[in-house]
Amino acid sequence: MTAACNPVLPGSHPDPSICRVGDEFFVVTSTFEYFPGLPVHRSRDLVTWELVGHAVHRDDQLDLSTVPASGGLFAPTIRHHAGRFHVACTLVGGRGRQGSFVLTATDPAGPWSDPAWIEDAPGIDPSILFDDDGRAWWCGTRLADPGDWPEQTEVWVRELDLATMSLVGDEHVVWHGAVEGAVWAEGPHLFRHAGEVLLLASEGGTERHHAVSAARGASPSGPFTGSRANPLLTHRHLGGDVPVANVGHADLVDDGRGGWWATVLATRRLPLDGARADALQGRETWLVPVVFEDGWPVFAPGTGRLAEEVDVPWAGAHAIDARSLVDHFDGPRSHPELVSVRTAPGVHRAGLGERRGHLRLHAVSGGLHEPAPHAFAGFRLEQPVATLATVLEAPDAPSPGVLAGLALRLSDRRHLTLGVRARAAGPIVELLLHVDGEDRVLGVAEVPAGRLGLVLEVDGFDAVARVEVGERRIVVGTADLSPLSPSEGGGFVGVVGGVFVVDDTAADGHDAAPAAFADFDVLSLVH
Ligand code: 6LW
Structure with missing residues (x-):
């Protein structure tokens, strides 16, 4: 065509x-x-x-x-x-x-x-x-x-x-x-x-x-x-x-x-x-x-x-498919389409060399709601129907202030997270919708420590959040994403989906000593 x-x-x-x-x-x-x-x-x-x-x-x-x-x-x-x-x-x-x-x-x-x-x-x-x-x-x-x-x-x-x-x-x-x-x-x-x-x-x-x-x-x-x-x-x-x-x-x-x-x-x-x-x-x-x-x-x-x-009358024939964006974090550079929130030296790129095949993000903020650099790496959501996925380790040792996983980010004020939290009683995966200063808990699932897949399936303004443990697929919850619509949430930017880690025991700002980190095996956004 x-x-x-x-x-x-x-x-x-x-x-x-x-x-x-x-x-x-x-x-x-x-x-x-x-x-x-x-x-x-x-x-x-x-x-x-x-x-x-x-x-x-x-x-x-x-x-x-x-x-x-x-x-x-x-x-x-x-x-x-x-x-x-x-x-x-x-x-x-x-x-x-x-x-x-x-x-x-x-x-x-x-x-x-x-x-x-x-x-x-x-x-x-x-x-x-x-x-x-x-x-x-x-x-x-x-x-x-x-x-x-x-x-x-x-x-x-x-x-x-x-x-x-x-x-x-x-x-x-x-x-x-x-x-x-x-x-x-x-x-x-x-x-x-x-x-x-x-x-x-x-x-x-x-x-x-x-x-x-x-x-x-x-x-x-x-x-x-x-x-x-x-x-x-x-x-x-x-x-x-x-x-x-x-x-x-x-x-x-x-x-x-x-x-x-x-x-x-x-x-x-x-x-x-x-x-x-x-x-x-x-x-x-x-x-x-x-x-x-x-x-x-x-x-x-x-x-x-x-x-x-x-x-375009003079253009050659092309087939254009919706693209999938995938980074296995095993190359010398991160995927060219990967973006981070505010310039945060050492946050989104330092990870690649530390453990080949993983993106290591060091927590630099206490929450994605802060107007600060974030330990976040994501792709623009290019189509209304998309699946965002990652793989990470749920830690054994408790670290209650640390949350790591997937985020759909409209702004500091509006985002959805599907994150792993390690409590003394064992790790859990939480689905949270953050709207104007308030965290709404949309679902919680207990998971064993070890490798987990996190998946967010987006269809228009609906999302289903899953965790995958081996062959098991557990639905953590569903979300109404309409608060992330730019006409509802405001601002000049569309939604970006990526991986993140935050630590609410961390001092604000990127000069703080890294308090916690998370290693991600892959980030994929399939449209
Ligand atoms: C931009 C202005 C506008 O500078 O919005 O659509 C501002 N127009 O031209 C931000 O994108």
Whole structure:
């Protein structure tokens, strides 16, 4: 088939930005508190995509250790200029350095540079236009001060001096959104097209009212005139009972064959109690065909809606299956898709060498509810139906404060754990749902010490938790996962499923001496 299957980057891959270099396309997405950050995916045909690297792949590039959940690395932009990839992004929150910066690399697989911090660049969602005349222009969005209404933001533009990586010349506020009263004008990108400058920006907020609009002007610094067809792409008028919603944050690329494409973020919606809620995957990356008419982009021509299959006429035939992600922890490096929560030196990678074939996680926090680095390694939940599994040893000796096992994590405030706890009376496996400061016990099973399999079977908003002891399969409990839906639990990130260990006798923070550890034989996420 030659159709791209949407979402082209399933699982939590929000705020996509795309560029083309020769016959290869590159997409970068936002990652918030997760490390490594800012994955770069590559495709030759827009149909099959592979992860080639992360723009944030070293602990010393940026300090994520104290960023809040859904803080950290916000919407990035990727562009290629003078032989180098440039990723512009913003680090939000935490006690380390914040603000906007640029990372560069000649090879998207890395190494990526240290950040070049851009002074006097308030706000978020930076983007760079490398203009035809050799000049470069920076644009971003920030809260309007004073705004005429709350949540009003403004898109601003300044020239970027590439030699010094600093902003020069006058600042130009060019856009507040297409409609009077628009909130959260954001995700701006400037393009040179047919001799004019095209401004693409989203508005309405990243949830139900998300929408993409366009404006045109003679110069990157404006003034810009909006399209009379704005918003050019949205699902907000379709109501909540739709399989795909929250459509926005578009970036554009020409395919070098006369065609145009956009990447956007969108959320799948699944039935819940007679209505729908956002799927656990959160905001994902979708591909949308684009044509230009009278100088304006037309998104999803003929329908104006995102489609699950998008025909790419020049792509070869491919079969695309839902992927399984498996790490047996026996290679020299961990699986490239494996992510950890906040940068925690030595936590998620030190384990590999200590016992070949195992991932050893040292507890660094007392609980996954803490806004701290966690001893956690997981994969994005890419599809609504998935099985997450691991194997570990239930210890003989009691260690009541220590819990180790599987977690489905939406945020610090919302997660499900299936964990082993070693008490004096023998080990137990507990199924716990943590919601806003409260642990709900959904099931407990007594198990013998020794090797155990832990399994979480997820189907939409339902989960079944099992423990496997030899040939025995014991159901520990079932869970309603709807509190982990991003539309219920909030935030910018979808659910990540992985292994973890916590020790509530451990001091907070990653400088503490490791109090406890757990060895995991495998982590598998079968979709
Ligand atoms: C991002 C902004 C947004 O910076 O949400 O959807 C913010 N839009 O553009 C976090 O993803």
